[in-house]
Amino acid sequence: MGELKNKIMFVVQRPPYKSEDPKLALTHALSSGVTSIHIDEEIVPTVAFIGDGVLNCIKDQKSMEAYGITSNERHIKNMLATDTKTLVCKEDIERLGIKEDRLIDASDMGAEMTIKVVPFNEILKEMEANDHLMFF
Amino acid sequence: MGTLSIGVFSSLVGSMNLDFAIRLAQTAINKGHTVNLWLSGNATTLSKDKQKEFKDYSHLDKILRDLMGKGLSVVSCEACNQSRGIQKEDLIGGINRASMDLYLANSAQSDRVLHIGVE
Numbered sequence: 001m002g003e004l005k006n007k008i009m010f011v012v013q014r015p016p017y018k019s020e021d022p023k024l025a026l027t028h029a030l031s032s033g034v035t036s037i038h039i040d041e042e043i044v045p046t047v048a049f050i051g052d053g054v055l056n057c058i059k060d061q062k063s064m065e066a067y068g069i070t071s072n073e074r075h076i077k078n079m080l081a082t083d084t085k086t087l088v089c090k091e092d093i094e095r096l097g098i099k100e101d102r103l104i105d106a107s108d109m110g111a112e113m114t115i116k117v118v119p120f121n122e123i124l125k126e127m128e129a130n131d132h133l134m135f136f
Numbered sequence: 137m138g139t140l141s142i143g144v145f146s147s148l149v150g151s152m153n154l155d156f157a158i159r160l161a162q163t164a165i166n167k168g169h170t171v172n173l174w175l176s177g178n179a180t181t182l183s184k185d186k187q188k189e190f191k192d193y194s195h196l197d198k199i200l201r202d203l204m205g206k207g208l209s210v211v212s213c214e215a216c217n218q219s220r221g222i223q224k225e226d227l228i229g230g231i232n233r234a235s236m237d238l239y240l241a242n243s244a245q246s247d248r249v250l251h252i253g254v255e
Contacts, residue, residue: 006243006244008240008243008244013254014254020145020177020178021145021177021253021254024145024176024177024236024253025253027236028176028236028239028240031235031236031237031240032237032240034237035237035238035240035241035244037237038237038238038241038242039241039244039245041241041244041245043240043241043244131244132243132244132249132251133251134143134249134251134253135251135253135254136145136253136254
């Protein structure tokens with residue numbers, strides 16, 4: 001890794017599987033870890049789920065059984081296992097009646113990082129703290 | 137002069153996002169800036185060679201080739217291409233294929249990034 005750091009925030013607004021966007025957001029965020037093959041600069045990703053995008057964070061997804069594709073849960077767990085800061089909008093999970101105990105965690109993979117439920121205001125502050133924003 | 141990275145995820149037909157991105161790239165290049173264009177998701181349809189022009193649909197083949205001749209760098213997501221049955225030999229000459237880490241690396245080193253993600 002180089003000494004320089006560049007912060008990129010990925011904001012996921014779409015629900016899983018009805019659109020390719022959330023999957024692309026997650027794969028782009030995960031690829032941050034290998035950009036050092038191109039540049040001498042570390043990319044620090046943050047991923048935030050807002051709006052209907054918070055539905056990506058519900059655990060026990062059965063996309064392989066239903067659609068024959070890997071789940072967004074798998075990608076999110078890989079993100080957590082690689083210490084990616086992952087935020088979920090508090091107002092949106094409350095609006096959709098999602099309790100925090102239904103959110104994905106990657107403790108079975110040894111991850112210390114967990115999904116952090118935060119008010120939208122904190123997500124806005126995080127956006128301001130990043131060098132680049134990518135909305136999916 | 138600066139460097140602009142543009143990432144587009146919307147399809148060539150059915151959305152005007154690619155039209156906007158290409159025309160923005162054209163303006164930037166004509167002003168002397170360096171522009172990197174990343175095509176991912178349905179936007180990889182732009183990378184396909186032998187597109188026929190119809191007046192009812194967006195047609196960016198000609199302007200894209202012209203811009204590449206002026207230095208526009210175009211990279212298409214390899215996995216997105218492959219999943220749509222677009223092989224390397226199907227691409228417009230001069231368009232490269234890579235994975236998304238190259239886009240992030242280019243973004244990190246750009247003065248400005250315009251990411252058009254949601255379709």
